Amino acid sequence: MLPQARRSNDSMMEDVVELALEWRPDLVLWGAKAFAGAVAAAAVGAAHVRVLYSVDVYTRMREDFLHAKALRPADDRADGLQEWLTGWVEKYGGVFCEDLVNGQFTIDPLPAAFRPDPRPTTLPMQFVPYNGTNVVPRWLAEPPRAPRVLMTFGDHVNDGPVRHLLPAGRIQEILDSVGDLDIELVLTLPRQAQEELSRVPANTRLVESVPLSEVLPGCSAMVHHGGTWSFGCALRYGVPQLLVSRAFDVPLKLQCLERTGAGLSMKPSDVDGPAVREALLRLLEDGTLRANAQRLRREVLAMPAPNEVVRTLEGLVLAHRAVAHRGAGVAAR
Structure with a gap:
């Protein structure tokens, strides 16, 4: 997964983070392979949610890798994905955590049977078709x-x-x-x-x-x-x-x-x-x-429609702000 992740993210990482630093979003939604979104969220302290488009092979791959990694000798536990993300997030004053890989929450557009590894951080959302601009052929009317x-x-x-x-x-x-x-x-x-x-x-x-x-x-x-x-x-x-x-x-x-x-x-x-x-x-x-x-x-x-999920996301942002505020208060004391 790492070579593909680097190819699709390295070229846009700085631009995405720069935009986030300028705009200061409260929430970042990022595609399952768009790790630049997670790094940008970490750079500005925003809540962030991964958006799936298929079954969640990524989390399963990551968990399988971490399990195998833990079984290897201590001096043979290289983690290329962690090292790559650490380099980027530390550039903007952050630290690596697994949320950068899997999101703080995950929007999943498939029914429960297609989530073989249920997680409390999953936000179900019904799949809504989008055809873009298209012409409906006459024969479909019959x-x-x-x-x-x-x-x-x-x-x-x-x-x-x-x-x-x-x-x-x-x-x-x-x-x-x-x-x-x-x-x-x-x-x-x-x-x-x-x-x-x-x-x-x-x-x-x-x-x-x-x-x-x-x-x-x-x-x-x-x-x-x-x-x-x-x-x-x-x-x-x-x-x-x-x-x-x-x-x-x-x-x-x-x-x-x-x-x-x-x-x-x-x-x-x-x-x-x-x-x-x-x-x-x-x-x-x-x-x-x-x-x-x-x-x-x-x-x-x-399953919840997208407009219903928006209300859930608003609640997550408010909760994230509250946690960040409490953390800032503790740090100040």
Whole structure:
């Protein structure tokens, strides 16, 4: 984790801290890998809260590392992440603590089943889709003529080089295998990738992109790459899902998903037409999978909305101020 953290933080650290020193915020919200936010908060004595976008692999990785570190000989306990953060926080008069890694509190947008290590510092907040500026296609205004399935592997028309989770030949094999099913398959692919296909079955609609919050309420199943928005939207709209992914957070994400019984998973190396067909039929026909996906939807909608979490954050800031004031009073005496 350290090399990636340094690459994404070192270049902005001084600017972020400088802004904090000038602005003096009471609260800093920072993304799970944006440690510059935690350092900036420490520099000005602000409360700070980490914001997750997926399952919390970071805290688990850190705790596993600290456990292994404690078992090593005393002269062999190097901690690169601590050393790196210590260098930055001491530059601004602070001292290292584990809050710089995990936040004083953590906003988690996933339901309880996806928090395998419950913590009292977790602030649940329901996942809210955001599509950015988008156009809703006319065909979405009509009800699907057959069970609608969304298949997306994360490519976007505005990406630079097209990054395929699956090569065009594999996608063609999947299309050929499900072409006789009574479904409406919506497959998102950039135009360049679409041109690599030899044939498109009659039950398949090719699009370059589609707003997830508009298409998923009408979907009966989803096949996707396990991305943050695809995964979160499938949970919010109660859609049984098949994950085909190799992302670093996938093992924990899949462990949680399979425990809920709301979806299936497959390694990209295991993907072929018959395997996807079998999994897709199960998603469409297994009532237990659908019921579990709907149960997760209810759990998501029961979580606090962002505006409710704001009130919680205000309370945390007030409590942080009170502690800091008492500490200042003790120091003065």
